[in-house]
Amino acid sequence: MNYYYAPMEGITLYPLRNVHREVFGAGVDKYYTPFLTAASTFHFKNREKKDVLPEKNSPLFEDYGTQIEPQIMAGNAENFLWAAREMKKLGYKSVNLNLGCPAPTVVNRHKGAGLLQDMEYLDKMLAEIFEAVQEGAIVGGKPYNKRRDEEKLAELGSDVYPEVSLKTRLGFSDPKEADALMRVYAKYPVKELTIHARVREDYYAGTPCLEDFKHALQIYRESGGQASVCYNGNVDSTDSLQKLLEVIAPDNDANGSESISSIMIGRGLLANPALVRELKGGEKLQPEELKKYLRKLYDAYAEYIPEDRNVIFKMLEHWAFLHVHFKASDKCLKNIRKSRSKDEYQAAVNRIFAECEFV
Numbered sequence: 001m002n003y004y005y006a007p008m009e010g011i012t013l014y015p016l017r018n019v020h021r022e023v024f025g026a027g028v029d030k031y032y033t034p035f036l037t038a039a040s041t042f043h044f045k046n047r048e049k050k051d052v053l054p055e056k057n058s059p060l061f062e063d064y065g066t067q068i069e070p071q072i073m074a075g076n077a078e079n080f081l082w083a084a085r086e087m088k089k090l091g092y093k094s095v096n097l098n099l100g101c102p103a104p105t106v107v108n109r110h111k112g113a114g115l116l117q118d119m120e121y122l123d124k125m126l127a128e129i130f131e132a133v134q135e136g137a138i139v140g141g142k143p144y145n146k147r148r149d150e151e152k153l154a155e156l157g158s159d160v161y162p163e164v165s166l167k168t169r170l171g172f173s174d175p176k177e178a179d180a181l182m183r184v185y186a187k188y189p190v191k192e193l194t195i196h197a198r199v200r201e202d203y204y205a206g207t208p209c210l211e212d213f214k215h216a217l218q219i220y221r222e223s224g225g226q227a228s229v230c231y232n233g234n235v236d237s238t239d240s241l242q243k244l245l246e247v248i249a250p251d252n253d254a255n256g257s258e259s260i261s262s263i264m265i266g267r268g269l270l271a272n273p274a275l276v277r278e279l280k281g282g283e284k285l286q287p288e289e290l291k292k293y294l295r296k297l298y299d300a301y302a303e304y305i306p307e308d309r310n311v312i313f314k315m316l317e318h319w320a321f322l323h324v325h326f327k328a329s330d331k332c333l334k335n336i337r338k339s340r341s342k343d344e345y346q347a348a349v350n351r352i353f354a355e356c357e358f359v
C-alpha cells in the first residue's frame with residue numbers, strides 16, 4: 001500500500017513538505033502540492049510557481065519528479081495542458097487534475113467539483129487532455145500550428161506531457177452520480193484515480209461514504225478502468241484504516257493490492273505527522289520529534305513569509321489539528337494563539353510540552 005500526503009491549499013507548500021520529509025523520513029510515498037491555477041493568461045501566480053521550483057525541493061527528495069506531484073486546477077483542456085507541460089519542463093513526471101474542490105468561487109467557475117456537474121463537458125475535456133497527452137500534440141497556450149509545434153516537439157522530444165492523474169469526489173450532490181462518472185474516467189489512460197469518498201455538498205464534513213466508494217470502484221473496474229485507485233477520506237489512525245479496509249477491500253491481500261493501491265491522507269497527517277509510520281507498523285509519534293518538527297517548521301515558514309505574526313498564523317493552522325496530543329491544554333493553547341512574537345510563541349510552545357500530558 002502506498003501512502004500519499006493530500007494536497008491542501010496554503011498548507012502542503014514546500015516548507016511543510018521538506019520539513020515533514022526531514023523529520024519523518026521517507027514513509028510518505030508521494031506529496032501533492034496545493035492546487036496551482038492554470039489561468040487563461042498562461043501564467044502562474046508567483047507564489048504558485050515558487051512552490052514547484054525544483055531548487056525549493058529538499059535534496060531528501062532524491063527523485064522529486066515522482067515523489068512530489070503538482071495539482072492543477074483548470075476549467076478546460078487547453079489551460080490544463082499548458083500547465084501540465086510547464087510542470088513537465090520542471091521535471092515532474094505526473095500531474096493531478098483537481099475535480100473535487102468544493103469552494104463556491106471555484107465551483108461557480110466550473111472548476112474543481114464544479115466539473116462534476118456537467119459530465120458531458122467533463123468527458124469532452126478529458127478526451128482532449130488524453131488525446132494530447134498520448135500524441136504529444138501541443139495544444140495549450142497558443143493556437144495549434146503544425147510546423148512550429150513539430151519543431152518544438154523535436155526540440156523537447158516526444159515526451160511533452162507528464163502523466164495525468166485525477167482527484168475526484170463521488171459526485172456533486174449524490175453519490176449515485178459516481179456510476180456515470182466512473183464510466184467516463186474508465187475511458188481514459190488515467191495514471192491514478194483518487195476518489196474522495198464524499199460528494200461536493202458534504203464539503204469535508206460527516207463520515208465518508210464507504211459503501212458508495214466500494215460500489216464506484218466496482219463500476220470503474222467493470223467499465224474497463226485500469227488506473228491504480230487511491231482512497232481518500234478520514235484516515236487518521238490504524239483503527240480507522242483497518243475499519244476502512246474491512247469495508248472497501250475485504251478481499252485484498254495483506255498489502256491491500258487487489259482493489260486499491262494507495263491511501264491519501266490530509267487532516268490525519270496534520271494531526272499526527274508520524275501517522276504513515278504508524279500505519280506501516282512503526283513507532284507512535286514521540287513528543288521530542290513533534291517538538292523538533294514544530295521548530296523546523298517555524299524556521300522554514302520564517303524564510304517563506306515575512307513577519308513573526310504571519311509565521312505564527314501559519315503555525316496556528318497546524319496547532320488547530322495538533323492540540324489533540326495535549327491533555328487539558330486549553331490555557332496553554334490560548335497562550336500559543338495569543339502570542340505576537342517568535343519569543344512569546346516559543347515560550348508558549350515550551351509550556352504546553354512541559355505542562356500538559358502528551359497523548
Ligand SMILES: Cc1cc2nc3c(=O)[nH]c(=O)nc-3n(C[C@H](O)[C@H](O)[C@H](O)COP(=O)(O)O)c2cc1C
Pocket residue numbers: 006007008009011033034035071098100101167196204232233234235264265266267268
Ligand atoms: C485546508 C484544506 C485545504 C485543501 N486544499 C485542497 C487542494 O488544494 N486540492 C485538493 O484536491 N484538495 C484539497 N483539500 C482536500 C484534501 O486534499 C482531502 O481530500 C480532504 O481533506 C479529505 O481527506 P482527509 O480526511 O484525509 O483530510 C483540502 C482540504 C483542507 C482541509
